[in-house]
Amino acid sequence: MTHTIEQTRKRAEADAKTFGYFLVNDAELLQGLMEGLKINEDRYGYPSCPCRLASGEFSFDRDIICPCDYRDPDVAEYGTCYCRLYVNKDIYEGKKELPSVPERRPIAKQARAFQAASTPKPAQKKENEPPAAEEREELVELIPKLWYCKQCGYVVFREDPPYVCPICKAKKEMFTEIKTKVKFFS
Amino acid sequence: MNISKVTGKYNNHKVFLYTLSTCVWCKMTKQYLKDNSVEFEYVDVDLCTEEDKEKIRRTIQDKGGSLSYPTTIVDDKKVITGFRKDLLKEALEL
């Protein structure tokens, strides 16, 4: 791969600027985060979050490709993202301490990283048969849907609506699923 | 499963870490334990086979942990999620 740590950092810096964030003001931590991102990009072909286990399957990892889906709500609530790479102004300037950020990614999505490649699809269950204990947490199927932002009209095709509209910054609640009907004529 | 052991003077607790090789907070946790000469074992989950990953997931969740890294398990029961010096200090009586 041709990209370097320096390029990884530049990309993060540019992204921070666009969104009005800062990169964490701790050279060692920043370097460690950049190294992790680069390893993941080399390994998977996309820079998945260095602090989370990726599945290696793009569609399962899409929500944790840096900057992840959880960054904006986490910076809004805690002042920093889960890995503490992106921070707000107060934390950057040292007016506030860098807090721990609880994992916002739903457990079902986290579990998929463990199961993506390993679990053969569970056999079709017979009706009235209780699920076997091993099947308790079976793979949650990934079904992308169409969502649109009621505020600005932005349309996106993915599993869940974004936490924040990338165009007009409206909250998740402003998104509605677009249900389409396809008619077949013979 | 590729479990690594770091020896240390302070070995009256069994300390096991689930880490990611890419995670800077995991590295800091390992370093913190080393600095305090705590003996511990760890496994980098991202470098495990799919089969082992699944075993690890069950182990962590059975102990009531979340699937976040680092996850530190002290004496097979106490689960600490993330690099939490305060909680490590308390659990290991440092």
Ligand code: SF4
């Ligand atoms: S938590 Fe931070 S570093 Fe990790 S993917 Fe999200 S934005 Fe990137």
